[in-house]
Amino acid sequence: MLKHxxxxxxxxxxxxxxxxxxARPMIHHRGAAFKEIFQxxxxxxRWLFQTQSDVLTxxxxxxxxxxxxxxxxxxxxxxxxxxxxxxxGERWGEIAQAYGMNVIAMNVEWGQHATPxxxxxxxxxxxxxxxxxxxxxxxxxxxxxxxKELLEVVREKxxxxxxxxxxxxxxxxxxxxxxxxxxxxxxxxQKAFSLPPGLGFVAVSxxxxxxxxxxxxxxxxxxxxxxxxAQSKNxxxxxxxxxxxxxxxxxxxxxRAEGLENMIARHAMLAKATREGVVAxxxxxxxxxxxxxxxxxxxxxxxxxVLVSKMKADGVFMAGGQDHLKDSTFRIGHLGFYDESDILxxxxxxxxxxxxxxxxxIPGSGVSAAQKVFLENP
Amino acid sequence: MLKHxxxxxxxxxxxxxxxxxxARPMIHHRGAAFKEIFQxxxxxxRWLFQTQSDVLTxxxxxxxxxxxxxxxxxxxxxxxxxxxxxxxGERWGEIAQAYGMNVIAMNVEWGQHATPxxxxxxxxxxxxxxxxxxxxxxxxxxxxxxxKELLEVVREKxxxxxxxxxxxxxxxxxxxxxxxxxxxxxxxxQKAFSLPPGLGFVAVSxxxxxxxxxxxxxxxxxxxxxxxxAQSKNxxxxxxxxxxxxxxxxxxxxxRAEGLENMIARHAMLAKATREGVVAxxxxxxxxxxxxxxxxxxxxxxxxxVLVSKMKADGVFMAGGQDHLKDSTFRIGHLGFYDESDILxxxxxxxxxxxxxxxxxIPGSGVSAAQKVFLENP
Numbered sequence: 001m002l003k004h005x006x007x008x009x010x011x012x013x014x015x016x017x018x019x020x021x022x023a024r025p026m027i028h029h030r031g032a033a034f035k036e037i038f039q040x041x042x043x044x045x046r047w048l049f050q051t052q053s054d055v056l057t058x059x060x061x062x063x064x065x066x067x068x069x070x071x072x073x074x075x076x077x078x079x080x081x082x083x084x085x086x087x088x089g090e091r092w093g094e095i096a097q098a099y100g101m102n103v104i105a106m107n108v109e110w111g112q113h114a115t116p117x118x119x120x121x122x123x124x125x126x127x128x129x130x131x132x133x134x135x136x137x138x139x140x141x142x143x144x145x146x147x148k149e150l151l152e153v154v155r156e157k158x159x160x161x162x163x164x165x166x167x168x169x170x171x172x173x174x175x176x177x178x179x180x181x182x183x184x185x186x187x188x189x190q191k192a193f194s195l196p197p198g199l200g201f202v203a204v205s206x207x208x209x210x211x212x213x214x215x216x217x218x219x220x221x222x223x224x225x226x227x228x229x230a231q232s233k234n235x236x237x238x239x240x241x242x243x244x245x246x247x248x249x250x251x252x253x254x255x256r257a258e259g260l261e262n263m264i265a266r267h268a269m270l271a272k273a274t275r276e277g278v279v280a281x282x283x284x285x286x287x288x289x290x291x292x293x294x295x296x297x298x299x300x301x302x303x304x305x306v307l308v309s310k311m312k313a314d315g316v317f318m319a320g321g322q323d324h325l326k327d328s329t330f331r332i333g334h335l336g337f338y339d340e341s342d343i344l345x346x347x348x349x350x351x352x353x354x355x356x357x358x359x360x361x362i363p364g365s366g367v368s369a370a371q372k373v374f375l376e377n378p
Numbered sequence: 379m380l381k382h383x384x385x386x387x388x389x390x391x392x393x394x395x396x397x398x399x400x401a402r403p404m405i406h407h408r409g410a411a412f413k414e415i416f417q418x419x420x421x422x423x424r425w426l427f428q429t430q431s432d433v434l435t436x437x438x439x440x441x442x443x444x445x446x447x448x449x450x451x452x453x454x455x456x457x458x459x460x461x462x463x464x465x466x467g468e469r470w471g472e473i474a475q476a477y478g479m480n481v482i483a484m485n486v487e488w489g490q491h492a493t494p495x496x497x498x499x500x501x502x503x504x505x506x507x508x509x510x511x512x513x514x515x516x517x518x519x520x521x522x523x524x525x526k527e528l529l530e531v532v533r534e535k536x537x538x539x540x541x542x543x544x545x546x547x548x549x550x551x552x553x554x555x556x557x558x559x560x561x562x563x564x565x566x567x568q569k570a571f572s573l574p575p576g577l578g579f580v581a582v583s584x585x586x587x588x589x590x591x592x593x594x595x596x597x598x599x600x601x602x603x604x605x606x607x608a609q610s611k612n613x614x615x616x617x618x619x620x621x622x623x624x625x626x627x628x629x630x631x632x633x634r635a636e637g638l639e640n641m642i643a644r645h646a647m648l649a650k651a652t653r654e655g656v657v658a659x660x661x662x663x664x665x666x667x668x669x670x671x672x673x674x675x676x677x678x679x680x681x682x683x684v685l686v687s688k689m690k691a692d693g694v695f696m697a698g699g700q701d702h703l704k705d706s707t708f709r710i711g712h713l714g715f716y717d718e719s720d721i722l723x724x725x726x727x728x729x730x731x732x733x734x735x736x737x738x739x740i741p742g743s744g745v746s747a748a749q750k751v752f753l754e755n756p
Contacts, residue, residue, distance in 0.1 A: 008406045011620055023397040026574060028386045028695055059576055061437045061617040064599040099596040196404060198437055198576045198619035218477040221442040239439040241576035242389055317406055
């Protein structure tokens with residue numbers, strides 16, 4: 001018998017209640033039943049993003065949503081500063097480049113977090129920047145950047161719009177959009193929402209909307225003006241991904257029942273337990289400032305792909321390292337529909353894999369270290 | 379007790395087997411299990427599109443897929459001829475316009491089909507056109523254009539790429555991509571696939587790929603070169619809409635079991651029965667050349683929105699007329715997971731609604747006319 005345990009940083013497991021809701025008979029996306037669901041969804045999203053602004057739901061994944069965030073609020077001649085430090089932070093610069101913008105890629109070593117000081121230097125050299133993009137929780141490295149501090153630097157030095165990739169940060173780290181003055185927040189369904197992939201979200205401040213009419217990038221499917229108009233009437237501009245929206249309604253209800261503070265605290269606890277478990281096994285965590293969403297584990301002297309394969313054979317599916325981190329790291333996901341047992345499952349599989357490759361550690365020390373964290377957070 | 383019957387031209391009802399498959403626990407989009415599913419899906423799509431070319435699966439709805447079809451194979455300075463005649467045919471011209479292309483909108487009266495003669499005139503006046511777009515089955519009017527004949531004119535008069543919107547035509551009308559020499563075919567999951575909305579498909583011929591490197595429209599999420607590279611390895615460039623892809627695998631298996639010829643014949647029979655039922659009730663069909671996908675019904679002297687509301691109150695959900703046809707028509711969908719009973723359900727509700735507004739007809743004549751068609755096609 002082999003149970004399948006998905007411990008990846010998205011897609012994450014989906015709550016059976018949500019799976020069943022999505023398996024209900026199809027409804028039409030222009031009918032009253034859908035409109036009622038979508039109104040509830042819009043309310044729930046505003047609650048989750050902590051904003052009074054509209055949160056637009058798009059039928060695309062996170063990259064499409066971030067592309068929309070860039071091209072709807074900038075001009076081709078504009079300068080965009082992309083804070084790097086990982087695959088996703090760098091991707092937002094690539095998008096702007098594809099649209100012919102002047103891109104200043106702020107290099108950050110993978111595994112390190114961006115510092116306010118370094119950002120200040122970049123912005124002082126480019127005071128006329130129109131948009132700064134930041135991947136709050138970098139899924140490729142497991143780093144959580146000091147978002148609030150970085151935002152303050154942008155405000156202080158420039159008049160740029162701030163677009164935050166919160167794809168693995170929303171619901172996982174504190175990120176109050178309005179309170180922190182974030183202009184655009186992007187998210188995706190397959191992360192803390194614990195839904196299947198297929199929906200992207202873009203929350204847009206009034207300050208950003210003021211720049212929408214000047215934006216001159218060609219766009220149609222990702223034209224957010226169309227979506228704003230339609231969604232204010234509880235419709236989508238193009239066909240909605242109906243079943244995912246139905247699942248979203250259920251998920252948002254469950255998130256509200258848990259409470260945002262509790263949800264963030266749960267993620268913080270699971271992340272801490274994962275890190276302590278990993279360190280107890282003689283391995284290292286990679287991130288200078290670890291995220292609550294994903295833990296990137298360094299395995300000096302070991303082949304991470306062998307460990308990942310061994311765990312997979314045991315039914316526990318983790319993600320390998322991304323890009324050039326492939327040969328030195330693997331990733332444990334803990335954002336979304338996860339609890340203490342899932343972390344013990346991950347560490348149990350990891351201990352077995354480590355034993356199989358002859359790694360020297362005290363059997364049980366990983367799960368024991370995690371369990372201590374749980375007992376401290378009853 | 380009220381049963382919910384969805385008789386709209388997409389989203390269409392979803393087979394319970396497919397709903398259950400999509401409700402299976404989530405898997406990771408970079409794992410071996412997904413790759414195996416995706417390989418089967420790619421094979422199945424080539425079968426359905428009747429092509430040796432790659433059929434790319436995108437996480438977006440039909441409009442996004444058609445935008446990709448235009449912007450990946452044309453240049454900004456190019457001329458595009460958009461064959462109109464309905465909301466969707468015209469939309470493809472709007473997309474090209476949004477990208478700054480020179481668009482020749484070939485006007486076709488809504489409800490009428492484009493004729494090869496009229497197209498020949500347009501193309502003779504614009505022999506350097508780079509792309510011709512055609513909505514095979516126009517969902518807004520219920521017209522099926524004479525695709526094969528129109529294609530021949532394009533081939534004869536120009537060197538343009540032909541992009542066919544087959545969103546409500548694929549699996550419903552004969553449309554052999556390779557045999558007919560179509561360069562690009564676009565489809566969407568919520569139509570004959572009978573899946574929830576959220577996936578778009580773009581099949582691309584070698585001839586079209588040869589123009590991909592010259593295409594100069596900015597694009598990232600909809601960059602098909604990235605998708606071609608990834609999908610040839612049974613991966614998607616960005617996160618796949620996993621649950622929909624799992625449903626797609628099941629659907630394609632069911633389609634192959636039914637057989638393409640039988641599937642098209644079923645749609646033709648359901649469409650014919652619908653038309654004969656409607657006419658027997660003293661109403662009129664709108665399309666000059668009716669599609670097998672959707673029947674647009676004209677109701678002279680009656681308010682179609684009253685009929686649609688009355689049917690909805692009876693649990694039978696049809697679509698209203700589109701745009702300026704709203705006050706004179708409504709639409710009966712019969713593409714996808716539909717059988718004879720569904721058509722009788724639709725006509726039964728329609729007869730009740732007509733009776734409630736005092737329309738003069740012989741009770742039972744609609745369902746009887748449809749049933750005769752079924753008995754002729756045992």
